[in-house]
Amino acid sequence: MKFQKIFLLSVGALTSLSSLNSCQQDPFEDIVSHERAITGFALAQGQIGVAEITRTAETGKVVVYVVPNTDLTKVTPRIETSYHAEVSPASGVPTDFSGTNRTRTYNVTSQSGETRQWTVEIKDYVSDLDGTWSVTNLQFQYFIGEGESWGWNGTKALASNIPDASKELDNTLTFAVTGVTADGMLTGTYNHQAGPDGQFANFMYNTTDYNYKFRRLPRNQGTWLRNFADNTITFNPGTTQTKTVALEFSADKRSLKMPFNVQPYDIDWNGDGGKKELGGAKTYWYTLRK
Numbered sequence: 001m002k003f004q005k006i007f008l009l010s011v012g013a014l015t016s017l018s019s020l021n022s023c024q025q026d027p028f029e030d031i032v033s034h035e036r037a038i039t040g041f042a043l044a045q046g047q048i049g050v051a052e053i054t055r056t057a058e059t060g061k062v063v064v065y066v067v068p069n070t071d072l073t074k075v076t077p078r079i080e081t082s083y084h085a086e087v088s089p090a091s092g093v094p095t096d097f098s099g100t101n102r103t104r105t106y107n108v109t110s111q112s113g114e115t116r117q118w119t120v121e122i123k124d125y126v127s128d129l130d131g132t133w134s135v136t137n138l139q140f141q142y143f144i145g146e147g148e149s150w151g152w153n154g155t156k157a158l159a160s161n162i163p164d165a166s167k168e169l170d171n172t173l174t175f176a177v178t179g180v181t182a183d184g185m186l187t188g189t190y191n192h193q194a195g196p197d198g199q200f201a202n203f204m205y206n207t208t209d210y211n212y213k214f215r216r217l218p219r220n221q222g223t224w225l226r227n228f229a230d231n232t233i234t235f236n237p238g239t240t241q242t243k244t245v246a247l248e249f250s251a252d253k254r255s256l257k258m259p260f261n262v263q264p265y266d267i268d269w270n271g272d273g274g275k276k277e278l279g280g281a282k283t284y285w286y287t288l289r290k
Contacts, residue, residue: 032111032112033082033083033084033085033110033111033112034110034111034112034114035082035083035085035110035111036081036082036085036108036109036110036114036115036116037055037060037081037082037085037108037116038053038060038062038079038080038081038087038106038108038118038120039053039080039081039082040053040078040079040080041053041062041064041077041078041079041080041120042077042078043064043066043075043076043077043078043122044075044076044077044078045070045182046066046067046070046071046180047064047065047066047180047184048065048066048067048125048180048184048186048228049065049125049184049228050184051063051064052064058116059116059117059119060108060116060117060118060119061118061119061120061121062118062119062120062121063120063121063122063123064120064121064122064123065122065123065124065125066122066123066124066125066180067124067125067177067179067180068124068125070124071098072096072097072098072102072122073096073097073098074094074095074096075094075095075096075097075122076092076093076094076095077091077092077095077120078091078092079091079106081108082108082110083111084110084111085108085109085110085111086108086109087106087107087108087109087118088106088107088108088109089106097120097122101121102121102122102123103119103120103121103122104119104120105117105118105119105120106118106119106120125177127175127177127186127188128249128253129175129177129188129226129233129247129256130175130176130177130188131174131175131290132172132173132174132290133172133173133174133175133256133288133289133290134170134171134172134288134289134290135168135169135170135171135172135173135286135287135288136169136287136288136289137157137169137286137287138157138158138159138165138168138169138201138214138284138285138286138287139155139156139157139158139284139285139287140155140156140158140214140262140277140278140281140283140284140285141153141154141155141281141282141283141284142154142155142156142277142278142280142281142282143265143280143282144267144276144277144280146280153280154277156277158203158214158284161205161274161277161278162201162203162204162205162210162214162278164201164202164203164204165201165203165214166201167194167195167197167199167200167201168200168201168286169195170194170195170196170197171192171193171194171195171200172192172193172195173190173191173192173193173217173288174190174191174193175188175189175190175224176188176189176190178223181225184228185225185226185227185228186225186226186228187223187224187225187226188223188224188226189221189222189223189224190218190221190222190223190224190235191220191221192217192218192219192220192221193220200219201214201215203215205274205275205278206275208268208271208275208278210278213262213278213281213284214262214281214284216243216245216260216262216284217235217243217258217260217286218235218236218241218243222235222236222241223235223236223237224236224237225237226247230246231246231247232244232245232246232247233245233247233258243260245258245259245260246258246259253290254289254290255287255288255289255290256287256288256289256290257285257286257287257288258285258286258288259283259284259285260283260284260285261282261283262281262282262283262284263282265279265280265282266279267279267280
């Protein structure tokens, strides 16, 4: 009988919810919208990142970035507009953007019948990552007894603890874009080359091997995947050598910091101060200069 009572109450609750839903109305039903904006513009293929949309009281402009050499003769965009507005050419209609200025005009008409012209321009994406970068610094930040009154921390050049790390300070790293994924992430290749000394660092502290912590930037050649949503790059995606790191550009795009998380802690409390610092390393980064 207890089960039956619960069942009957549930039916009653559902009946009440159904009645409420049938009474709901569109809160904007009696409001005529004057909005006539493009709120989203996405290509079926080749687009990098999201479209840049700018608008004033009288004008509207959309800029879309694509991988160089993308076929623009039959671009099929997915266009989103403001509430109850209509766009012409309509969303999904193939449009030729291959002209000299790669620009087309779209007309957006509001529910009230007012129209605004929108200029849509497609540009080749110029990668701020492409090119050859020189390694200028390797640093790490360490915490020992973090959160304890007796603890301490600091930031040092890695070569202060591991002299062999200085061998990487004449290295170069070259990036090149090769394409874009369906969800707008860039793909490319990299080449991490040793400098004139022809050597990469061996991250050894006396007899302790710390390559597992500090060999985060892969040597030689490989591929990468760049995610604009969180501004990260993944080296050798999908392999056992996969490494993901954030990209921190300077304002002039001439300097680049790549910080790697090197936790968890593995402090040797019987080791000397230098060894404790390496074991307590929390973040380790390369600084590059173009």
